[in-house]
Amino acid sequence: MPRRTVVTIPSTVSQLTTEQRDRLNQIERLLVNIQDQVIGAHAGLVGYDAVEHKLGWSGWAAAAGLGRPFDHYLVGAAAGPSGAANTTAVRLRLLDQFENTWFPRARTAIRRFVAAASRDAFEAAFFKDMSQQPEGPLVVGSTERFLTRLAGLKSSPTDGARAAYDALVKKGLTEEVQQQMAALLAEAKQESAAPPPPPAAAAEVAAATKAQQEAYEQVNLWYQDWAETLRGELPYHEQIRLGLVTPRTGRRSDPDDPATPPAPSGNE
8 A cells, every 4th residue: 555645845835945944943942941030031131122022933933934824835736635646646656557567467368268259258348448548547447447347257157257367366466456456446536536725826825935035034133133142141051041052062061161153044
């Protein structure tokens, strides 16, 4: 059975780079830990107040896309929730592979084992309205008909029909494989019956993406300003808690120990 996969969203919709997401994580860390009573009091001595705190949180929320509807991130996906588009493609590919493998083998098995007097008519009846289809939705119907006729091949009184069926099973078309394909068909049919959510208008997505980038630029400037200020004023261990410096490895935290600021990120 296919494993669920993740839809790859086009880069035009994935509006934040890895570096920008890392910076937002740094900003969130500062905003959460500066609420500590002692750290907050120290920050307040250099002008960090309720207004600045609110600006930080509102800027972070806008830059993180907190208010954006989720369907903005589904632009370019063929259908449904995350994973549905790629999952559908995987199912159709597996059905197509099954069809490409077993349709020809069924034909040669019928030609080999069914009695000569019945062979042509039996072959024509088995494959009536059931030709191989290119990879896509049509393989659902053709594969479903194939499984139905395979069951008929197994129970047919025609001389040699059961031998043809047994030959296919011996080559790998076992009852278990047939059941797996039947389950795959049921899932594919259920997916095709569920209408995809209406896509967000391209202009709406573009405008929201632009606004999110602008919010990121502003909150990043806010962070750079306060990171520079607080690094020069707060005790070393408080700077570590805010994520403003990285402690040197293999050494004990010491208020007088020089520290390394985090690597620049985003537009810094």
